[in-house]
Amino acid sequence: MFPRNILLLVAVSCASFRALFAANPCLNGPPVPKNAVECCATPSLVEPSAFMACHSKWISQTKRQMTIEGVPRGCCVAECVMNSTNLYADGKIDRAALTQLYLGSVASMAPEWKQITLDAIDGCFKMADAAKDEIEAGAKLTPAFDGEQICHPISGTILACMGMTLFGACPAELFTVNDDCTKLKSYHSKCPFL
Numbered sequence: 399m400f401p402r403n404i405l406l407l408v409a410v411s412c413a414s415f416r417a418l419f420a421a422n423p424c425l426n427g428p429p430v431p432k433n434a435v436e437c438c439a440t441p442s443l444v445e446p447s448a449f450m451a452c453h454s455k456w457i458s459q460t461k462r463q464m465t466i467e468g469v470p471r472g473c474c475v476a477e478c479v480m481n482s483t484n485l486y487a488d489g490k491i492d493r494a495a496l497t498q499l500y501l502g503s504v505a506s507m508a509p510e511w512k513q514i515t516l517d518a519i520d521g522c523f524k525m526a527d528a529a530k531d532e533i534e535a536g537a538k539l540t541p542a543f544d545g546e547q548i549c550h551p552i553s554g555t556i557l558a559c560m561g562m563t564l565f566g567a568c569p570a571e572l573f574t575v576n577d578d579c580t581k582l583k584s585y586h587s588k589c590p591f592l
């Protein structure tokens with residue numbers, strides 16, 4: 399029912415990721431109404447059901463947060479996903495455990511994905527490290543509306559980066575070639591999965 403790489407969708411909900419795309423050419427969304435998984439199925443961190451549970455719990459708060467200007471707010475959908483696998487604690491993601499989970503997903507996929515995934519993890523953790531001042535600032539925000547839960551931006555940053563990077567690195571022979579997929583690939587080379 400749900401695409402295996404539904405985690406790509408996590409960026410929909412993640413205000414935190416917008417920060418990394420300051421001059422935002424992405425706000426209008428993808429140019430074609432096509433699901434990325436139909437173009438390329440990428441490795442995923444958790445089962446779709448685990449993602450959906452977090453999505454239903456947090457998406458309304460997240461949508462509301464996305465209308466707030468200023469320092470990007472952390473994505474509770476992503477933090478919830480990380481929590482569901484015990485990957486997140488005290489502002490940090492357990493990189494070794496995250497790597498193991500991705501490698502578990504990769505095991506049943508084409509062999510090329512292994513190195514691609516390891517490289518993506520490396521790149522995303524470096525990117526998050528480079529953005530650490532803004533990420534820390536997001537973690538220190540106080541609620542802007544009654545009942546807002548502040549989540550640490552690290553989870554959304556890493557998950558959104560992984561989604562984009564893996565999709566962008568899809569091996570040519572695993573990528574469905576058609577006009578829509580080509581357009582989607584070009585769009586997602588600049589824009590997260592909104």
Ligand SMILES: *[C@@H]1O[C@H](CO)[C@@H](O)[C@H](O)[C@H]1NC(C)=O
Nearest residue numbers: 474477478481486487488549
């Ligand atoms: C994730 O777990 C931490 C405790 O480690 C908790 O403070 C935080 O509220 C949890 N986040 C979500 C979105 O459930």
